[in-house]
Amino acid sequence: MATAATTTHSGSPGDPPEPSYLTVKRGFRNWIVTLDHKRIGVMYLIGITTSFLLGGVFALLVRTELFLPGSQLVNEQQYNQLFTLHGAVMVFLVIIPGLPAALGNFSLPIVLGAPDVAFPRLNLFSFYLWCTGAALLLLSLIINAADTGWTFYTPYSTTTGTAVVPAVGGAFVLGFSSIFTGLNFIVTIHKFKPKGMGWFQMPLNLWGIYSTALLQVLATPVLGITLLLLLVERIGRIGIFDPALGGDPVLFQHFFWFYSHPAVYIMILPAMAVMSDLITTFSHKHIFGYRFIAYSSIGLASLSFLVWGHHMFVSGQSRLAGMVFSALTFTVAIPSAIKVFNWVATLYKADIRLQTPMLYALAFILLFTIGGLTGVFLGALNVDVHLHDSYFVVAHFHYVMMGSALIAFLGALHYWWPKMFGRMFNERVGQVCAILIFIGFNTTFLPQFVLGSRGMARRYFDYDPEFTSFHQVSTVGAFLMGITLVVSFGNLVYSLFRGKRAPRNPWGGSTMEWQAPSPPPLYNFYAHEQPVLYPIYDYSDLYWDETEGGYVRRPGAKPEAEGYEP
Amino acid sequence: MLQYLLTFVVLAQPASGPGAEAEKPATSEAQPADKAAGDKPAAGAAGETKPGDDKAAAPAAATGNPCDKNAPRPTNKPKKTLPPVGPRTDVQSENYWMPVANSDMAEHVDGLFIAILAISIFCFVGITIAVVYFAWKYRSRPGHRAPESSSHNDTLEITWTIIPSIVCVIIFLLGWKGFVDLNTPPKHAYEITIVAEKWKWSYKYPNGWVDENLHVPVGEPVRLIMRSKDVLHSFWVPSFRVKQDVIPNRYTKIWFEAKYPGVYRQYCAEYCGDRHSFMKSLVVVHPPGGFKRYMEEAEAALLDMPPVELGEYLYAARGCNQCHSVDGSAKTGPSWKGIFGETHATSAGQVKVDENYIRESILDPTAKVRTGFNAVMPTFKGQLKDEQIDGLITYIKCLK
């Protein structure tokens, strides 16, 4: 697609030759039926941030309730509904579509220099599926929110009187939105790579998105069939999971976790992908161990199918299966460790600029390390017997989901914000927010490790008095983090109106999206300015240009030589 | 702890009174309880001892119709009560991370936990120092250029792949060894049945006593056979580092051996509905001998009711209802309705159904088998005490 015409970048004097994708067709109707991947990405972003704030409100309600033992705000059933919806909204609505659909949709075609994704109408259809799923979840919230936990374990989910069917229906539909997004991205990466960009000249962001998409396509259907069987079981009493009719509740757990473990890798792989790009851009230095990071992404994707049993060590799974799954779980720890070591090695002898996205990236490395290491506790069989379904697990998965995937989402959002909306956010406020979120997050979830190992069970409305002090520290941390998140989103939205005009390349990125004007036109590049594939992660000929207010390539920079290996 | 011992001393007097015969089995707790697969179920803790003041209970027959369940209780005999459970003794623990460890397996788990914790802190501190140091040393400042550095180094990559793999394999093996111990209870463990239902645990002891707290002897392996009546629950005692889900359509088993007496907390760990956080109980680990006394108390309390009611309870508790009906319909065994006093043909000729025949067919069922039924009834010799047999006889007598 990208013809290799070398062009010099004329600055952006006066009005640009083509209107940007935001202004090309105004009006609500044009946005609703748009096929442009950037607009769909922005619509996803709006949907996801609102569901994130909604999920956050549920989280803060749960934390306030737990400030003291006994009932403060809500009774036990409402508490159960609160944590169920917090789980369902955050997992199905925010974090699974978050990085792949919102930011992936926006960045994938531009990084490839392509005008759009492979199947634009399928892309819009996925967004409508996401909206239907969100509507169904809200319907469940309005009627009588499901109180089964986001895992919908039977036989409780088939015998409780709350509105489980809309919630399960919503998750079912959201599954298909995720499948079609994954399918779209795999075909785009296969068929729309520019000339000269082979598999090992691709930015690492695409490796992450590719392995996530593989997981989305091959794992999510099992969630679809599981939730379909759950719906039919609850309404039609077919008896496949119902112990009285011969069904087996542990079989439901096998079905559910066969999807849900690859799902946690759907959440973390795009985060790792973006982080690889972020760290190398802000270290102004080539990545260390490109092949190892690329292979570990694919390794994680394939190993994630083998390990789902470690969620079921104490749930009636046999001893043999427990042993097999525990052994396989440790193989999954290795690729993550390789990635972290390679990122730290990238920081060695670099030229690090601690701007907001980089602060989020460094926070990601530290929080993901804690998250990964606490996973080792839960992988060891007899330690997991004690720690399973305790607050230790709650802290572990919040470190990996919130601490890693959400922080990476914020980092990537700040990284691509100038490109998406052509505005620069306030750097100082962004940095302060990043640090406060890091502090707030740790105050919230570090005490929960101790709570868990001391014997506080998960999903508890009331707890023994000796755990009170830990819960109070955690609640304070939760409010600090909540407020800072709102401030950081406010900072971004404020920049839409008052922000400084963004240059094409504010951070000095070497990948192709920084050659596009920000915000890019409808087909990502001006007709006369087709993108040139420069060697990625080679920052030698990028220098800061005052007039442009951003990084510019030296005019003589030669495009990528054939078979260049970053 | 003192108050706890006091209540034992006061109540324990009658048990060691004149009634205790010599043939009480030596290690009473160790008797395997009503074990599955047909081996001889023993009578649990209490042997043939009869609480001293039981003679007073006999007069129920003297005061009129024995079948009258709500006959007035003889006033001079107060209702037997069991000692209340003391306060928890596991609030403080010397290990910052874990509650007090109360079994060898728990100590093994603590050891592995601390080992992994050390490795994790070492790795985390190493990475944090590296990140902070690099971020500071190579921070971008005027005149600072990123010095030349290689873009990959295979030996380094191989080392930081091999080392974590070896550490992981070691942790896995240790974890697995502990898990295998957790899943292989010793042969002679004392068995307690646990039934979990929505928001309540019931612990059923071999002598028929059902309690809402788990009472276990110290130093003895105890095996728990658990099942649920409705949704998933999970039996978790943090001090024993033991957890196992309780599933509606099957038995799940777990075992532990308490090392120190005391009262420990027990939780439900698998989400099971509204009052999930209130579905908890206490594990009372009795000092040596204390458990046997508690079981005797429970046994005495269990027998302290009019014979006809005791007979009715045993009809259901000991599974007689599986084969004998009370509404006249024949099942695997003959119905008990109205058979008292009639003569029936049996394998040993015509027999009048009276107290002796009933007692004999309970203790030696195959002696005189009713014609038309096959001899499949298991014997109850040694399982039922005399008052229990009298209770059953009175109950059959009252079944008109």
Place this chain on the structure above:
Amino acid sequence: MSASEHGHGHGDQAGGHGHGEPQSRFIQHHFDDGAHQFESGKLGIWLFLGQEVLFFSALFVAYIIYRHNHPEIFQYAHKYLDVKMGAINTGVLILSSLSAAWAVRAAQLNQQRLLVWCIVVTLLCALGFLGIKYVEYSAKVHHHTLFGKRFAPTEAPDGTEIEQPDATPGKTEGGAPAPKEPLNTVGGVKAQPVPGAAGPPPGSAPVVPGDPAASKEEPASAVSGVGVLPAIEAQKTAGAAIDTHASARPPPNTGMFFTIYFAMTGLHGIHVLGGVIVFIWLLIRSMKGHFGPKYYGPIDFAALYWHLVDLIWIFLFPLLYLIA
């Protein structure tokens, strides 16, 4: 997984309108040329088929686990299915697979009339398949051999009358009627807890300090704790025929076979319905002459999807119908 959304998934892989000669009007703007769009569509449909395989995989897992653990149900219940109908259905689907493959060939060789005919044959076979399925389902409903609690056949597969233990519907899930849990009624005589029957009266039950739940409800020391477990084991070991004439009656929980039968064939039927909708849409477009050697993507992808539906039936048929 509604068919329309799946159908839609196909459409835009090679959407676009118009009939230009060098570049068919259906080539969308962001593709280089027809081949690029076709290859993208082909990869997209293959990923979709991979996803479908996994979508059905959970049902095959349920089938294999329940058959492995309770073969007697499958031996007994599969006789209710009519092998003749199943075989006809397999033949019908294989024929429709042939006509779908032939339609692709016709499109590639620009034989418009043959293309239309092949699609019509495929559609007829698909509707024939659904018709036969409808006949089978109504037979099942008539014989009350449905899933879960609703499995209450009046006669066994070989026609012999099944003696109903008692008319109450609740009791029919096979095997002897499970008597009520003796926990809360002592020998069926009294409903509420027997005061003091098996332990101290509620008032003086060993109340755990600070736990409100204990005293309020029925004392935990209710009846028959120890009786439950050994009673079951005693029966299993004592060899007493639990029920003298169990052999005539269907094995317990036979409804499970039909749960899996209806889940598998129902989901497969929905996919056949999806295929029918896609082929009707393709019939309309091929009658308008949209397809030719330059642009036959939709036909090829619909045919691939159809072959997968046939593939799944090829596995369903022996697993459900041919259990010796």
Place this chain on the structure above:
Amino acid sequence: MSNHVHESGYDDETHSDMGHVASKRVLLGTWGTLMVLTIVTVTASKIDFGAAELNLLIAMVIAVIKATLVCLFFMHLKYDKLFHSVVFVSAILLATLFVTFALMDSNQYQHDVYWQQRDFQPTTEVDKSYPALQPY
């Protein structure tokens, strides 16, 4: 790309510009074999081969043969890009992985399951204690 492609069966060089054209001989041949195999599998199920597993094994072998035939010839996998076969086969491998692990586990704990609930009637009816709500 010549618009007209001559009729005589498929030959390698005159592909239509995009995909491979399957010849009539291949299509009819595959169809015939599939029908024959269906008849074989139906008759095979009527003969009793001793162990029940043997029956299942034979039925599955025939089904796999039929499936490969459909894949190779009807779905053009034989003449198509390798990556399409990789995707399809990896999906099938994941399905078999799922089957084997779930079966391994379920088989291990089966002896604990009391299948015939003699004494046990759990409440499968929906808990109506919640305010005025039907279980939908």
